[in-house]
Amino acid sequence: MKKYIYTVFFLVFFLTVYGQFDPPSTSSRTNSYTLINDVKKIDFDIEKSVISFNFVTEQTTGTIHGLECKISFNPEDPDSSFFRGTAMVNTIDTNNFLRDGHLMWEKFFYKKKHPKIAFDSSQVVHFGNTNYKVIGNLTIKGTTKEVIINFVLNNESLVGKTSINTSDFGINIHKEREKNKLDITFEFPILK
DSSP: OOHHHHHHHHHHHHHHHSSOOOOOOOOHHHHHHHHTOOOBBOOOOGGOOOEEEEEEEGGOOOOOOEEEEEBOOTTGGGGOOOEEEEEEEGOOOOOHHHHHHTSTTTTTTOOOTTEEEEEEEEEEEEEEETTTEEEEEEEEEEEEEEEEEEEEEEEEEEEEEEEEEEGGOOOOOOOOOOEEEEEEEEEEEEEO
């Protein structure tokens, strides 16, 4: 019994003397938490942002404006990033007034019924270095398809590229699907 009491006494003494420790102060925990969350998202100049395109088979280039975007992009935390926006169909500019007007007709973009092109991201993935993939839904002329935009971040801007087939969205410039390829480039200048 004495041996048992000595053992209990020793444990109580040991825990009392050596078991006392100062837990990390809340300020140090707050500081490390703050450092993680101090990595800020990048703000872009939407007014100077440009969406350009190249209709490959016709070698027709152009731009689209009237952008309304909400971009939350944090290169250190792509999981919490998102890209949402619209562009006005009537701002399509191929440097040919007659062709631009023709594209507004029901057979093509049908501006009267579908005045906006919309994109809403579902995922942003970091692919090493300064490369990111933005996966999301593109809606043109009432049809929604998933697209992947490959972005590269540099000191001046975030530049993205993707290709779509206009016939997938009900816009058949040519009868053959493969002749309706459209390369699209997005350039979002960084606000300094």
